[in-house]
Amino acid sequence: MRGFKSLFHPSSIAVVGASTNSAKLGHAIVRSLCALGYRGRVYAVNPKLAGQKLLGCEAYAKVSDIPDELDLAIVSVGAASSIQVLRECAARGVKSAVVLSAGFSESFGDEGRRMELEIRRIAEESGMAVVGPNCQGIVSVSEGIYTFPEIEACGGVGEISAILHSGSLTAALVSIANKRGFYLNKAVSTGNEAASTLNDFLEYFLEDPETKVIALYIEQVRDGRRFMELCKSAGKPIVALKVGRSEAGRLAAKSHTAALAGSIEVWNAVCRQAGVIQASTFEELYDLSMALAAPMQPRGNRVGIVTSPGGPSVIAADMCGELGLAVPRLSRNTVEELRRVLPSYAAVANPVDMTASALEDLSLYRQVLSIVASDGNVDALLVIALLMNHSTIARAIAEAAREIDKPIVVVWMSFFREDDLLEAVKILGERRIPNYFGPERAVKAISSMVQQARYADRKRMLRR
Amino acid sequence: MRGFKSLFHPSSIAVVGASTNSAKLGHAIVRSLCALGYRGRVYAVNPKLAGQKLLGCEAYAKVSDIPDELDLAIVSVGAASSIQVLRECAARGVKSAVVLSAGFSESFGDEGRRMELEIRRIAEESGMAVVGPNCQGIVSVSEGIYTFPEIEACGGVGEISAILHSGSLTAALVSIANKRGFYLNKAVSTGNEAASTLNDFLEYFLEDPETKVIALYIEQVRDGRRFMELCKSAGKPIVALKVGRSEAGRLAAKSHTAALAGSIEVWNAVCRQAGVIQASTFEELYDLSMALAAPMQPRGNRVGIVTSPGGPSVIAADMCGELGLAVPRLSRNTVEELRRVLPSYAAVANPVDMTASALEDLSLYRQVLSIVASDGNVDALLVIALLMNHSTIARAIAEAAREIDKPIVVVWMSFFREDDLLEAVKILGERRIPNYFGPERAVKAISSMVQQARYADRKRMLRR
The missing domain is CATH 3.40.50.261 (Succinyl-CoA synthetase domains)
Incomplete structure (x- = not known):
């Protein structure tokens, strides 16, 4: 869990795949970090930019060239390259990484799964916390970190933290919270969960003193027994929206995050037994979180x-x-x-x-x-x-x-x-x-x- | 039904209880008629204003003093006085009336019901169409008629017409339609339905060539058999939100429009048999009407x-x-x-x-x-x-x-x-x-x- 502290509260961040092309994600993320109030050190990584500056940040060819300790690497390169980058990060002692790259099991089945296993191996051997791949990363309001393009910073630090199997829904949640003034604390889009899973973040948020209510958008619970135990022992409210109520939804989830959504009857029973509040629509996920976060x-x-x-x-x-x-x-x-x-x-x-x-x-x-x-x-x-x-x-x-x-x-x-x-x-x-x-x-x-x-x-x- | 034509397409309107006090409804309605595009003739009725003008309209002491044929009287005076006004309207040959006044069976039980029976008698004897009492009146978009304070005119004429047992929900529906650009055609807040009932308006809208979809907010169906027959024969979609799913709702409906909401099981069966689309929330009432009005x-x-x-x-x-x-x-x-x-x-x-x-x-x-x-x-x-x-x-x-x-x-x-x-x-x-x-x-x-x-x-x- 130490890695998660670095993930949500990093003193230094490397953006790998940083770009001068403003239409690219690797550009938008550097821009977000600079514009939305992050006060730690940001480095751009891109062989073509080595020795130059990008939006005021020093650029380097490789992660290993950066002359600083790194808490977090945000990886926005092709799927195959991302594995090599993670290896470098692990070797360099980077404490956490977010892999935004898509093109894993959600698109390429077994070949994608093989690459995800490799990511998991790197994470386990190095102790580095790895989010993704095929995700949109994290939000940490108190740090001013939003790994999303075209997002507005929260107007204040709230007590709702969210874990979502969807990047766009994470962005939508931030936007709703901002307009409604009942703000978020942290959020993570977990993607294909090669290494860190929904359960890992749930455990972290349950112990996080800044988090009072946990909101979940779930396509698949990868370890139902542990999920159940975590929820049963939870000392704070958990609100969840789960897809997979129909075959059409299960198929769509599989193509989205390679998720196996499982039976909704089992899910309903889990919620009742483990004390999870169910939301029936996406807006309701926020609605109920707001109610439960009220003093x-x-x-x-x-x-x-x-x-x-x-x-x-x-x-x-x-x-x-x-x-x-x-x-x-x-x-x-x-x-x-x-x-x-x-x-x-x-x-x-x-x-x-x-x-x-x-x-x-x-x-x-x-x-x-x-x-x-x-x-x-x-x-x-x-x-x-x-x-x-x-x-x-x-x-x-x-x-x-x-x-x-x-x-x-x-x-x-x-x-x-x-x-x-x-x-x-x-x-x-x-x-x-x-x-x-x-x-x-x-x-x-x-x-x-x-x-x-x-x-x-x-x-x-x-x-x- | 002839009275309904005059109600929604009047050439002349008398506002009884018109006031110079801008906080009063009798003022707001004259203002709405003048400001929102109504092009017929408007007269203000108030003994204190006789011979003067109110917002550019000639004022008279009594309805019978107005030297013009009157299609519609909008009555905004005390409950007891409203009956006297209706008698005058009937004597004068006014074709339709909207009684906004409250203080009938919803507040005073039997005494209120007695007054409502008197309204009904006047309507039946004279053939005048009477809406209310305890209502907020009507909307007729193509005529620029909105008997509501502080409402904006629709930006265009739509094909959705609505009948509601609530004035504030009528105003809310107009506001939603305006913002969403998929406009209303007509709307009526029927209140206690002393004379004209939901069924009467339903029948009228079913035959109205300007209406393509009918939206209903229902606290009580006063003649279930006729409602069923009308819906069964309907050549256009009917969408309905019905309260009375719980005892708490039935009690609240009784205090609101003296309604007896009836059993929800019966209602569900009626909808299935008669082909009525059920909305589960107020926003959904508009949502579904919009869908069904699409070309x-x-x-x-x-x-x-x-x-x-x-x-x-x-x-x-x-x-x-x-x-x-x-x-x-x-x-x-x-x-x-x-x-x-x-x-x-x-x-x-x-x-x-x-x-x-x-x-x-x-x-x-x-x-x-x-x-x-x-x-x-x-x-x-x-x-x-x-x-x-x-x-x-x-x-x-x-x-x-x-x-x-x-x-x-x-x-x-x-x-x-x-x-x-x-x-x-x-x-x-x-x-x-x-x-x-x-x-x-x-x-x-x-x-x-x-x-x-x-x-x-x-x-x-x-x-x-």
Whole structure:
């Protein structure tokens, strides 16, 4: 595991296959490292550039020419050459490597597998941590490392770390987290897993103090027993999206990362037994990770719904019931207090309908949230915002949340990210208040929080 | 039904309860009518404004003072007063009315129901079409009519018409359609349905030549038998989101529009028998309506997937299999042609992976789509776009689509609507090419197209 420390927190990086051609990946990675805040030492490796500089970095013909200790080599050369480069890295004592090159078992079957075995042998003999091949590498937000072209740096360091069998989904996840303001900590696209596997990263993230929630996109679990043991012992939430629910998906996974996706029935059983939260779509993988990374978690399944628009609150209540969450009656005291601040025609049952008067007086959000939160029958609050004034509402909710010791989950009913809504989403995200587009996604998020609380209880009992 | 023509295509409108106070609904509606392109005659009704003008409209004390024929009265006064206003409208020969006022059976039980019966009596005796009460009224895009505050006019006239038991969801639907460029035709928020019901509007939209697809958000079907007959005989697709899947939802619906939501098992059976496409979330209601309003519909269930990012295509293929869509092998001829235009390491099975070379050469989209579309094994194309260059890709796909006589459905993997992506979405929407955020939603859309084709076949057989 020592190699992983160097992988995510390197003091020096060599980019092998660095290029002056700005359309090449070997160029884009040097550019990303320079532009997105990495403060360690970066070296470019390319025989044609030896003695010159690339984007301000010293260039060398070979890894072995670099007069510095190397924590990480990022390898972007042809498949066959990448093996030779790894040998040089191992000989030079490089601590970790990311092999971006494709053209292994995913394209060339047995011949590709032979090359992957060679990569594994090099990794095992040298102790070097090797990611890939056929991957897009890593993200380490606190270090400013993103081995992806055309990506934006996270606006802050979060507590969600992700392991994905897809480079493009890794990039998509970074992009989602950035816009939503509930940031990532680390991410790794593991590709064909010749040496380091999903299980290895899972073990590392489980012990990583910077990681609070682990998100997984899985095409194949290569050692199911170990995966199960790791998840069972996990002291933090694990959310997973797994493909292979159909034969068409299993075939596509095989062509993508040479994965053998396995049976979905087995997978479902593993999740139940090992306490893994399942996401059903890619967006949900982030949605649920956000919910589980929130500082406030519910102690029970009773949801207080506070709304201004009517229809969405009906959908929310309906889905709560469907997912086993309660929408309890509020106590007499709560109802009396609500009557004092809301108009006479407002519904003060649960859902509590602030009606259009919330439009005229946004302070209602704060008052009503405080009243409902103090009800002993309520474990979590679901707040449905108006279709307008998003950022003002976000600030009012964030203000209210400071005095409330129960989780608040917010629903936007505008599905498009106009500037004001984007700002609102970020305001809540950066305050670590989970917020979603549409009531269904928010209720699903609360339900995952409740499920995780049950998993955590069970795991604590088993550990005793 | 004659009243409905006046409702959606009025030559003259009276806004009763028009106000100079810009925070009031009675003001916002006059403003909407003036600002969003309505070209008929608008009159403001308010005793305090008689003889004056409001936002350029002549104001009168009473409806009966207006020296003009009135097609539509929009009533925004207190619940009790609204009945008196309706009586005046009926006496005056007004052809249709929308009662926005709340405070009926949803809040006051029997007393509210008594008032609703009175509304119904007035409507039946006079032949006036009455929408509401406790609703937010109507949208008629071709007329520039939106009885909603703070809403933007549709950028074009579409073919989707919607009936909703929620005003805020009606407004949200308009907003979604506007941003996605695949526009609405008409919409109505039916509220407590004292007189005109969901079934009445359904019947009207089924015969309306401007409406191609009907979208429904339902809290209660008040006459199940008639609903069933209407759907069974429908010559166009009907997509519905129904609440009442849980007791919590049924209670919330009752407090919202006094609805009795009924059993979900019965509802599911009705949908199967009557050929109604079910949406599982509010966003999906629009997603599927968009798919079914597209000019190209598939003749079978075989999907050709064309991608550049790997992971999303695996998710797409997996979900195809799960929803009963085939991801067939492509013919030898197709594979040979693909080999000629794609790099040697590209996967030319199905999914067809254009790899990162699509980044360097966007004309690949057009070439590859044409090749795959001409394969006899393929009924529909699913195209997964890169994470960047969205609007350029949208144009390339729109260009390719002109020569292709099979449906094309596009997947965006950026989940946030940066300007370039917003533009791309609109380019495709306005060309009526369905496009979605994430592979899951797109596959669901294709699956609804295939399901609708089967429903349509069955209905044709039954009609013979």
